[in-house]
Amino acid sequence: MRSRHPTVAIVLPFRNYERTLEAAIRSVLGQTYRALDLLLIDDGSTDASGEVARRYSPPARYLRRAHGGAGAARNTGVAHAESELIAFCDADDLWAEGKLERQMAVLREDPGIDVVFGSVSEFWASGRPEGLRPAREGVPGALPSAMLIRRAAFERVGPFAEGWRIGEWAEWFTRMRAAGLREVWLSEVLVARGLHPSSSGMVQRDARIEYPRLLRAHLHRLKERRGG
Numbered sequence: 001m002r003s004r005h006p007t008v009a010i011v012l013p014f015r016n017y018e019r020t021l022e023a024a025i026r027s028v029l030g031q032t033y034r035a036l037d038l039l040l041i042d043d044g045s046t047d048a049s050g051e052v053a054r055r056y057s058p059p060a061r062y063l064r065r066a067h068g069g070a071g072a073a074r075n076t077g078v079a080h081a082e083s084e085l086i087a088f089c090d091a092d093d094l095w096a097e098g099k100l101e102r103q104m105a106v107l108r109e110d111p112g113i114d115v116v117f118g119s120v121s122e123f124w125a126s127g128r129p130e131g132l133r134p135a136r137e138g139v140p141g142a143l144p145s146a147m148l149i150r151r152a153a154f155e156r157v158g159p160f161a162e163g164w165r166i167g168e169w170a171e172w173f174t175r176m177r178a179a180g181l182r183e184v185w186l187s188e189v190l191v192a193r194g195l196h197p198s199s200s201g202m203v204q205r206d207a208r209i210e211y212p213r214l215l216r217a218h219l220h221r222l223k224e225r226r227g228g
Contacts, residue, residue, distance in 0.1 A: 004108065006085060007035045008100055008148070011077030013070055014053070014091035015043040020194060021052045021091045025060065028089055033100035037083055039063060043073040049091075071160035071168035074144070078159065084151045088144035092194035095145070099190040103148040106184050114153035114181035118146045118190025144169055146191045153181050 010028050014021050028038055038060035040053040044067030053062050065076050070090075078086060085107070089095060096118075103116040120141040141147070157179050161171045 005033075005035045007037050007083045008033070008085045008087055008104070009037045009039060009077075009081035009083035010087045010089055011039050011041060011074055011081065012089045012091060013041040013043055013073030013077065014045065014049055015067060015073070016045050016047045016049055017091035018045075018048040018052055021049050022055075024089055024091050024093060025053070025056050027093075027095040027097075029056070029059065030097050031095065031100045032098050033104055036100075037061070037081065039077040039080055041065065041073040041077045043067050043069070068162060069164060069168065071164060071172075072162040074168075075159045075162065078154065081151070085148065086151055086154055087148045090143075090145050090194075093145040094192040094194070096188075096190045096192075100148065102186065102188060102190060106186070107148070107150070112182055113184050115147060115149040115176070116184045116186065117141045118186045118188055120146050120191045120193050121189045122193045140185055141191055142173065143191075143193065145193065149181075156181070 012024060012028065014024075017024075025038070025040070028036065036059075038056075040057065040060050040062045042050050042053060042062065042064040044065065050062075050064060053060070056062075061080070063076065063080060065073065074088060077088075085104075087100065087103075099118060103118065106116045107113055118141050120139055120143065122139075157172065157176045161168045164171065
C-alpha cells in the first residue's frame, strides 16, 4: 500500500547566491508537508553560498559540482534524488508554506495527473530599477520553482539542456508540452519569485542569442514528429 505522505525530492541549485540562499532554503524546510529530501546543488560558487548551504546539511544534502549552469545543476540533483516526486526551487525564490501540501493533494486525488503548477507573485528584492518592468501578482507559474512533477513524467520529457545561459527552462517546457503530460495549473499563489537587476540585464542581452536557438530546436522537434 502506498504511503499517503511519499517523500518529495526538492532540487535547489545555486551559484553565488549568498544573500538570498538562506531564505530560499528556509522556505522549503518550513513546508507544512514534512516528507522532504532537499538537495542543495552548489554549481561552483565562489562566494559564501557553500557555507550557507552547509549549515543546513543535515537535514538537507549538500552537493558541490564544477560550474555547468542551471540545467546541469538541476540534472545533478535529479540524478541523486531517490523519490518518485520531484520539485525545484531557485535560490532567489520563496515557497509559500503550504505549496507542497496543496500540490500533493492534487496528485493524490488523481493519479493520472503528471505535473502541478502554482501561481506566482514577483518582488524586486532591493527596489525596482528605473526602466525595468514592475513586479507582477498572481501570474501562472511557468517556472521551475512553481512545479511539482512525478519522476516518471520527468523522465518521459528528459533532462534539462546543458550549456544554456537562460533558455534551459523554456527548452524543457516546450518538450514537456510536446510529450503531452497531464497538467494542472492552480490559481493559488504558491511561489514568490525574486527579481534583481543583474539577472534582468543578463536576460535582456542573452535572449537575443538563445531564444532564436530555442525556436529552431522547437521547430526541429515539430518537423520530426510530423515525419518531415
